[in-house]
Amino acid sequence: MAKLGFTLNGQPLEVDVDPSMPLLWLIRDELAMTGTKFGCGLGLCGACTVHLNGSPIRSCSFPVQAAAGQAITTIEGIASDSALHPVQQAWKELNVAQCGYCQSGQIMSAVALLASQPNPSDAEIDAAMAGNICRCGTYPRIRRAIHRAASLAAVQVFDPGTGTAVQQEVV
Amino acid sequence: MTLNRRNFLKGTAITAGALVVGVTMTGCGRMPLPHRNAEDLQPSAYLQVTPDGRFILQLAKVEMGQGTLTGMATLVAEELNMPPSMIVVEHARYHPDFADPEFYAMITGGSSSLRTSFEPLREAGAMVSALLKQAAAQLHGIAATEVALIDGVLSSPKGTVPYAEAVSLARTLPRPESLTLRAPSEYRFIGKKMTRLDGEEKVTGAAQYGLDIQYPNTLTAVMVRCPHFGGSLESYDAQAALATKGVSQVLEIDGALAVVAKGYWAARQAANKIKVTWKAGPLEGVDSAALRAERHRLADSEPGKNVEERGSAELARGERFEQRYDVPLLAHATMEPPNALAVRTERGMEIWSGCQSQQFVQGMVADALGISEDQVILHNQLLGGGFGRKIVPDYIVEAAKIAQRSGAPIRLVWSREDDIRHDLYRPCATALMTATIDNGKVTSLQSKAVAPSIFGQFIPLMTQSFMPRWVPDATHSTIGGLAAPSDPSATEGLAKQPYQFDYQRADYVMQKRTAPLGYWRSVGHSQNAFFMESFIDELAHKVKKNPLDFRLGQLDEDSRYAKVLKLVADKADWGNPPAGQYQGIAVHESFRTVVAQVVNVSVEGKTIRVHKVVCAVDCGLAVNPDMVVAQMEGGIVFGLTAALKGEITLKDGAVEQSNFHDYQMLRLPESPDIEVYVLPAQDRPSGVGEPAVPPVAPALANAVFAATGQRLRELPLRLV
Numbered sequence A: 001m002a003k004l005g006f007t008l009n010g011q012p013l014e015v016d017v018d019p020s021m022p023l024l025w026l027i028r029d030e031l032a033m034t035g036t037k038f039g040c041g042l043g044l045c046g047a048c049t050v051h052l053n054g055s056p057i058r059s060c061s062f063p064v065q066a067a068a069g070q071a072i073t074t075i076e077g078i079a080s081d082s083a084l085h086p087v088q089q090a091w092k093e094l095n096v097a098q099c100g101y102c103q104s105g106q107i108m109s110a111v112a113l114l115a116s117q118p119n120p121s122d123a124e125i126d127a128a129m130a131g132n133i134c135r136c137g138t139y140p141r142i143r144r145a146i147h148r149a150a151s152l153a154a155v156q157v158f159d160p161g162t163g164t165a166v167q168q169e170v171v
Numbered sequence B: 001m002t003l004n005r006r007n008f009l010k011g012t013a014i015t016a017g018a019l020v021v022g023v024t025m026t027g028c029g030r031m032p033l034p035h036r037n038a039e040d041l042q043p044s045a046y047l048q049v050t051p052d053g054r055f056i057l058q059l060a061k062v063e064m065g066q067g068t069l070t071g072m073a074t075l076v077a078e079e080l081n082m083p084p085s086m087i088v089v090e091h092a093r094y095h096p097d098f099a100d101p102e103f104y105a106m107i108t109g110g111s112s113s114l115r116t117s118f119e120p121l122r123e124a125g126a127m128v129s130a131l132l133k134q135a136a137a138q139l140h141g142i143a144a145t146e147v148a149l150i151d152g153v154l155s156s157p158k159g160t161v162p163y164a165e166a167v168s169l170a171r172t173l174p175r176p177e178s179l180t181l182r183a184p185s186e187y188r189f190i191g192k193k194m195t196r197l198d199g200e201e202k203v204t205g206a207a208q209y210g211l212d213i214q215y216p217n218t219l220t221a222v223m224v225r226c227p228h229f230g231g232s233l234e235s236y237d238a239q240a241a242l243a244t245k246g247v248s249q250v251l252e253i254d255g256a257l258a259v260v261a262k263g264y265w266a267a268r269q270a271a272n273k274i275k276v277t278w279k280a281g282p283l284e285g286v287d288s289a290a291l292r293a294e295r296h297r298l299a300d301s302e303p304g305k306n307v308e309e310r311g312s313a314e315l316a317r318g319e320r321f322e323q324r325y326d327v328p329l330l331a332h333a334t335m336e337p338p339n340a341l342a343v344r345t346e347r348g349m350e351i352w353s354g355c356q357s358q359q360f361v362q363g364m365v366a367d368a369l370g371i372s373e374d375q376v377i378l379h380n381q382l383l384g385g386g387f388g389r390k391i392v393p394d395y396i397v398e399a400a401k402i403a404q405r406s407g408a409p410i411r412l413v414w415s416r417e418d419d420i421r422h423d424l425y426r427p428c429a430t431a432l433m434t435a436t437i438d439n440g441k442v443t444s445l446q447s448k449a450v451a452p453s454i455f456g457q458f459i460p461l462m463t464q465s466f467m468p469r470w471v472p473d474a475t476h477s478t479i480g481g482l483a484a485p486s487d488p489s490a491t492e493g494l495a496k497q498p499y500q501f502d503y504q505r506a507d508y509v510m511q512k513r514t515a516p517l518g519y520w521r522s523v524g525h526s527q528n529a530f531f532m533e534s535f536i537d538e539l540a541h542k543v544k545k546n547p548l549d550f551r552l553g554q555l556d557e558d559s560r561y562a563k564v565l566k567l568v569a570d571k572a573d574w575g576n577p578p579a580g581q582y583q584g585i586a587v588h589e590s591f592r593t594v595v596a597q598v599v600n601v602s603v604e605g606k607t608i609r610v611h612k613v614v615c616a617v618d619c620g621l622a623v624n625p626d627m628v629v630a631q632m633e634g635g636i637v638f639g640l641t642a643a644l645k646g647e648i649t650l651k652d653g654a655v656e657q658s659n660f661h662d663y664q665m666l667r668l669p670e671s672p673d674i675e676v677y678v679l680p681a682q683d684r685p686s687g688v689g690e691p692a693v694p695p696v697a698p699a700l701a702n703a704v705f706a707a708t709g710q711r712l713r714e715l716p717l718r719l720v
Helices: A023-030 A086-093 A103-116 A122-129 A139-151 B068-080 B113-140 B163-170 B264-272 B288-301 B358-369 B394-406 B416-421 B455-466 B473-486 B524-542 B547-554 B560-571 B625-644 B696-708
Strands: A002-008 A011-017 A049-052 A055-058 A071-073 A154-158 A165-169 B012-015 B018-022 B047-049 B055-059 B088-091 B148-150 B153-156 B178-181 B219-224 B232-237 B247-253 B256-261 B275-279 B305-310 B319-327 B339-345 B348-353 B376-380 B410-413 B429-438 B441-451 B503-510 B582-590 B593-604 B607-618 B673-678
Touching: A011 A023, A023 B264, A049 A103, A055 A103, A086 A103, A086 A139, A103 A122, A103 A139, A122 A139, A139 B625, B018 B113, B047 B113, B047 B163, B055 B068, B068 B088, B068 B113, B113 B148, B113 B153, B113 B163, B113 B178, B219 B264, B219 B394, B232 B256, B247 B264, B247 B394, B256 B264, B256 B394, B288 B319, B288 B429, B288 B441, B319 B524, B339 B394, B348 B358, B348 B394, B358 B376, B358 B394, B358 B455, B394 B410, B429 B524, B441 B524, B455 B473, B473 B503, B524 B547, B524 B582, B524 B625, B524 B696, B547 B560, B547 B582, B560 B582, B560 B593, B560 B607, B560 B673, B582 B696, B593 B696, B607 B625, B607 B696, B625 B673, B625 B696
Parallel strands: A002 A071, B055 B088, B219 B410, B348 B376, B441 B503, B607 B673
Antiparallel strands: A002 A011, A049 A055, A049 A071, A154 A165, B012 B018, B018 B178, B047 B055, B148 B153, B219 B256, B232 B275, B247 B256, B305 B503, B319 B429, B339 B348, B339 B410, B429 B441, B582 B593, B593 B607
């Protein structure tokens, strides 16, 4: 066991856990935050995707100790108090989700993509989303929803330094 | 008192476009509704109104992505004249009134949900509406026709009627003898585009699946299982596992080991430390190649059971043309692995999980634990994928057994490896397809399917959960054994196929040696459409006809098949693919829905690239048109995964694959453009969850033939 500190969805947090435990199980089992999903345990399906300083990682195979001192963001942390993130908004508008189980991970990958590339091409979408499996087959809508989110006026991005959301105008 | 669904519809009549249905009351003294509330207006099992004006729908058909939650809410909302988003939806607990009229059980499968709920749910809405209006009329001393129920507001010319008063009075009123359902021309919500009701919670992470439910002091259990089907536990050493921090128990459960610990990580770490020796069992030395060779021998040597014969055998004139097709076992791989939270409480065994049959849980858990069925309390949840896997609640029974033995609240979590290696698989199958061709005319079409039977394994589970406890176990397996050789799923889509030839027959030969089997999205159609529609394509080329023209020539030109074929050919610009691309076509009916698809491919070396799939569907009335489109898209991707990648193989009776690196799924970059065209219809809905799957593989294989001249008769498709 080891005491580790990091930021989770903008809030400082200190935990006392097995430092080799994957971040996913800290989030789900210790913190009871269940939006982040368990899919494969080997980083193959992307259902467990969260952000480490704004970049997508597979939390099922990412040891907690590697997150020490870093900013972690989960699906619960991307909407503001008053509004869904534009990616969530586009997902909802286009009826992307079917069973919905993989969508937290899909959305986290898409949010990270749009933060680094506000107007991605199909090829860029392919590259950014290849690590996320959807068994229901929502890929055609995911592609459309990412373009839709990109076209919404403002896209929330994450300040890598603090993990907090800031508004940024997208041209 | 509850409404008996089967007697609910006494008679129907059409008046001015609206459907008038007669109502019969029966069922007094039957099992009380598990969600009964004495304060509510609750004239049927489906729908209740609370004194504070909430309209609560019991979701008797589970939501696993296919959109039933939105669809069923739409049906009641239409008759209540309020937006579906105003309906409060609860996961229904088991009650006989929720039995599917075709399965005679409370089960979600067979793409039947909207089809079999279409009348009962609209009637439930109309009944509530009629009673509320009658009560309001009495309260205001006016005629019921002067009362309006609009968007949740109950009002008359004299003002708004408070729900507390209306509900209280409505509960005491006799039910109307007949109900008038809205005419299709009046529909406000049915057939209109809308966003999914579960759409928002599924993008915020708030949606609750079985794995997300929290209960105080829950321990996590993971399993260490015999990898060999039918094998057994010889010996094990759990000392190191038990010494792991956080681990409380290692329990032997039905020849497997359950490691109980605080949290998944501790349990998994400990499970990895168990030293265990297994006996391989009856499939020792048996691999997939041997099973396939056995099927080929059976195809050649066994006549099998005749399922269908049309015309006279002597009409099968001309040259004989025969080809053999093969498909492998497939796993479901739902994104949410099987899991269940089981807690011993003073009420009995309470379970939180997602499953496709609340009734099987009730029966099978009671049977396994030796408790009564009313002591099994299932709180069903959203399913992170079902595809037929979660019809059989083996994972729930397992969790309940561990909870009973352990004493602690138990969350059982299957790993992805457990899921891939211990699924109930889509059967592997071989088909011998035979035709006779006389002077350029195909005179007969015969198919012989060789496959193990799902029935042989499923029927005993069903009878065990439906029949009295004193019926000995041997009886169930005997019934299963009797049913197996007549398993209709083995030949569905081969028998009753739509093409007209002078002589047609379908036979089934059952393979006895098998892995565990189950229902996999579109079931027998998933392989039989590949056999049939690939072979039809072969016949078209054999008689030198365009594959579309050949099909149309063998179909009734007014048939649904011909209609969707013509539509898809038109929309896909059949015959004029972009440069470097090739097209294949297929049509198939399943679950009363007809789907035709055109697939555009290109081939580079041995790589097949799918560019586009155009799909036309006749599914009757599309209650939620955008969800029909979504099911077609999803079914196409699901079918492409099977056609391009899906294969479970056995070695020593154990599955060789384990996770998504060796049991691969189609990913976004490989996902083609998909266009869906829904035939307009106003009558009633048929299924949409499964029917898009069957035509994909043959349409793709036919396109690959067009591109390469190679006729691939095995799935997954591999160019040589």
